[in-house]
Amino acid sequence: MQSILKLNSRRVLSSILPSCRSITTNLDTPWRTAYGGKYTVTLIHGDGVGPELMQHVKAAIRCVRAPVEFEDIPLSSNEASDEVFERAITAVKRNGIAIKGNIASQNTTNSLNVLLRTRLDLFANVIRCKSSPVVPTRHSDIDILVIRENTEGEYSSLEHESVPGVVESLKVITRAKSLKIARFAFEIAKHADRKKVTAVHKANIMKLSDGLFIECCREIAAEYPDIKFDTMIVDNTCMQLVNRPTQFDVMVMPNLYGNIVSNVCAGLVGGSGFVAGSNYGDHFAVFEQGTRNTGLGIAGKNIANPSGILFAAANMLKYLGLDQHCSTIKNAVLNTIQEHKIKTPDIGGTATTTQFIECVLNEIIKLTPSIGFNYEMQKATHAFRFKDID
Amino acid sequence: VIRCKSSPVVPTRHSDIDILVIRENTEGEYSSLEHESVPGVVESLKGEISSGKYELNFMLFTLFSVITRAKSLKIARFAFEIAKHADRKKVTAVHKANIMKLSDGLFIECCREIAAEYPDIKFDTMIVDNTCMQLVNRPTQFDVMVMPNLYGNIVSNVCAGLVGGSGFVAGSNYGDHFAVFEQGTRNTGLGIAGRNIANPSGILFAAANMLKYLGLDQHCSAIKNAVLNTIQEHKIKTPDIGGTSTTTQFVECVLNEIIKLTPSIGFNYEMQKATHAFRFKDID
Numbered sequence A: 001m002q003s004i005l006k007l008n009s010r011r012v013l014s015s016i017l018p019s020c021r022s023i024t025t026n027l028d029t030p031w032r033t034a035y036g037g038k039y040t041v042t043l044i045h046g047d048g049v050g051p052e053l054m055q056h057v058k059a060a061i062r063c064v065r066a067p068v069e070f071e072d073i074p075l076s077s078n079e080a081s082d083e084v085f086e087r088a089i090t091a092v093k094r095n096g097i098a099i100k101g102n103i104a105s106q107n108t109t110n111s112l113n114v115l116l117r118t119r120l121d122l123f124a125n126v127i128r129c130k131s132s133p134v135v136p137t138r139h140s141d142i143d144i145l146v147i148r149e150n151t152e153g154e155y156s157s158l159e160h161e162s163v164p165g166v167v168e169s170l171k172v173i174t175r176a177k178s179l180k181i182a183r184f185a186f187e188i189a190k191h192a193d194r195k196k197v198t199a200v201h202k203a204n205i206m207k208l209s210d211g212l213f214i215e216c217c218r219e220i221a222a223e224y225p226d227i228k229f230d231t232m233i234v235d236n237t238c239m240q241l242v243n244r245p246t247q248f249d250v251m252v253m254p255n256l257y258g259n260i261v262s263n264v265c266a267g268l269v270g271g272s273g274f275v276a277g278s279n280y281g282d283h284f285a286v287f288e289q290g291t292r293n294t295g296l297g298i299a300g301k302n303i304a305n306p307s308g309i310l311f312a313a314a315n316m317l318k319y320l321g322l323d324q325h326c327s328t329i330k331n332a333v334l335n336t337i338q339e340h341k342i343k344t345p346d347i348g349g350t351a352t353t354t355q356f357i358e359c360v361l362n363e364i365i366k367l368t369p370s371i372g373f374n375y376e377m378q379k380a381t382h383a384f385r386f387k388d389i390d
Numbered sequence B: 001v002i003r004c005k006s007s008p009v010v011p012t013r014h015s016d017i018d019i020l021v022i023r024e025n026t027e028g029e030y031s032s033l034e035h036e037s038v039p040g041v042v043e044s045l046k047g048e049i050s051s052g053k054y055e056l057n058f059m060l061f062t063l064f065s066v067i068t069r070a071k072s073l074k075i076a077r078f079a080f081e082i083a084k085h086a087d088r089k090k091v092t093a094v095h096k097a098n099i100m101k102l103s104d105g106l107f108i109e110c111c112r113e114i115a116a117e118y119p120d121i122k123f124d125t126m127i128v129d130n131t132c133m134q135l136v137n138r139p140t141q142f143d144v145m146v147m148p149n150l151y152g153n154i155v156s157n158v159c160a161g162l163v164g165g166s167g168f169v170a171g172s173n174y175g176d177h178f179a180v181f182e183q184g185t186r187n188t189g190l191g192i193a194g195r196n197i198a199n200p201s202g203i204l205f206a207a208a209n210m211l212k213y214l215g216l217d218q219h220c221s222a223i224k225n226a227v228l229n230t231i232q233e234h235k236i237k238t239p240d241i242g243g244t245s246t247t248t249q250f251v252e253c254v255l256n257e258i259i260k261l262t263p264s265i266g267f268n269y270e271m272q273k274a275t276h277a278f279r280f281k282d283i284d
Helices: A050-063 A082-095 A112-119 A175-191 A209-221 A234-243 A255-268 A307-319 A323-338 A353-367 B039-046 B069-085 B103-115 B128-137 B149-162 B201-213 B217-232 B247-261
Strands: A039-044 A068-073 A097-100 A124-130 A143-149 A159-163 A166-174 A196-201 A228-233 A250-253 A276-280 A285-289 B002-005 B018-023 B034-036 B060-068 B090-095 B122-127 B144-147 B170-174 B179-183
Touching (some): A039 A082, A082 A112, A097 A307, A124 A255, A143 A175, A143 A255, A166 A175, A166 A209, A166 B103, A175 A196, A196 A209, A196 A234, A228 A234, A234 A255, A250 A255, A255 B128, A255 B149, A276 A307, A307 A323, A323 A353, B002 B149, B002 B170, B060 B103, B069 B090, B069 B144, B090 B103, B090 B149, B122 B128, B179 B201, B201 B217
Parallel strands (some): A039 A068, A039 A097, A097 A285, A196 A228, A196 A250, B018 B144, B090 B122
Antiparallel strands (some): A159 A166, A276 A285, B002 B018, B170 B179
């Protein structure tokens, strides 16, 4: 597995990573093994609308004739035993890719989503919020890439009740991970030709923790002189996002602010049905809906908006190198909303999920001619494998 | 306490917003308990942090976010009392208890205890990320919101942005014995200092709130109406809301409006007694 860190001349992080990770691989060989010509993707069902959306994702991927096979893991809050969880982890480690629904958090155990992310070390969460003409929103021309540290910060799940009635929770910020996420953000910005990276923090109050984060971002920013870097306090950021969101380009931040800011950005471009999130690690990638909702209230009612998870599936195909399949799915979804005006209730329409998916499948069939479709696995040609996915 | 009310004088994308944001002010993530772990402490934490893949942990900073039962009960009681006296229908508690189960779980539990004593006020909870998205999409669903310190900072800034920006929202800090009034979004404005372009409406509204807290209702409404008339009738706007006037022009006009609104003879200078038992009623 190649790591993006190896592309840089500075080997600052390789001294920190365990030595087993610093095996470099040949750039020409595909880094994802396809057995029998087909990639295997883990599907973690999750709760709420997760299971039904997974069926739709499978239907869409089969319809677009992507060389993908699925491994279903019915991990949800009802089936949250340790062995199912370990099965999920092993499946993702074996296949390298997963599409995931959100698992509702029980009140007594740790959040399974957080455990999954920390075990697989998916250190970066990338959400692309781009306003599209098919969904009428109050702001147009928004194109924000939100990069959020995914494994530490306030989500370290270290809480204790020191005296009865007083609870302390720990927020952990480390130098290694801050450098890593900053490096990731600047590499993505460079490869996507973005002009500005904004680091979001609250260092006026949390001087040490967020101060460390900002310092790491500044160090990395010094190596990218053509990308502007500035910092903004999180409360001002949220207000600017609501007033003038077009000033933001790429935003990088620790875990909790990332959660909030990504949800604000998702709300600005149309809601949780439209935004796909990608979680990247050195070895694995997990794709999901950007705002990580379980949708327990609308489960089983056939009114969920499947666009988000379909975009996530399209991102997954692009990560595998199947660019044509990716754009087919994305165009099919956009055509469904724009030309056929089939909208689910959360964007103001009256269609059910099944109607929406039927139309998407029809569009896919229209967009892909039945003869001459290129089934060949496309090699990963570009060195930076997170380029242009979101 | 920050009241975000959209006013017709300031064109915003959403109208009909009237949200009262009540934010705990003294604990939570602002406890200023940070330390750089020494190697001994790092070792003990490493076993717990599941991402213990780093052999060399040079710099690891931890922050303690403190939530106490006593203060959570107090802020919840305050929120429900304000909601009851302002005839508000719904209180929403904002939290992140799916991740921070103990701390925010304690906060939510305290809010629920207090909510049981106010059966005619609806109470629900919402996770902070969903809250922010709903605030951006459909802000009219919120009435009173109560939350710990950090989320309060973020949510109050989002609400302030929705109704026109940091120039328009006044914040009040209440204690058992004291009250401090300030601009809602707590900006220093270092970049615009001395340039005479700051928007004074926020701090003027805060001053008006202070007068009302003292019981001087007429004085309060005179200042508020003067500021609103300045923007609406005379169209004098500072650059942050799209105009071109300076602060001094704005304040001159406000002063003229005040003189117009208060007749020079017969104005009741007597201090008005605080007639209502609940002293935070109707201030914001």
